[in-house]
Amino acid sequence: MTEQEIISKVFEMGEPKLIYKDKKIVKEILDLILKYDWAIVNIEEGHYKFWTFDGSHGSIVYIWGKIGGTPQSKETSDALWEANDKRYKKIQKGYTKIGW
Numbered sequence: 001m002t003e004q005e006i007i008s009k010v011f012e013m014g015e016p017k018l019i020y021k022d023k024k025i026v027k028e029i030l031d032l033i034l035k036y037d038w039a040i041v042n043i044e045e046g047h048y049k050f051w052t053f054d055g056s057h058g059s060i061v062y063i064w065g066k067i068g069g070t071p072q073s074k075e076t077s078d079a080l081w082e083a084n085d086k087r088y089k090k091i092q093k094g095y096t097k098i099g100w
Helices: 003-012 023-036 080-092
Strands: 038-042 049-054 060-066 072-076 096-099
Touching (some): 023 038, 023 049
């Protein structure tokens, strides 16, 4: 999916919840969506962090880092419900979901 297709899809779904004035951050967030399908981000107080996980290979791989930086990852034996619980807790701490 191209960046233009992602932007079109986001606006089809209603007004985006996150509006960024910094075009560089917008591009980096679009790159995250292209790479990971979904992620959660924290841009409060200049943190610019993201977090996601992949459970498609039989184990959970957590992926996180600074938006636009080199991501870190860790493979675990966590169950899918544990990964979703961690995501929920991060959202409660101020992260916002991007992607669909």
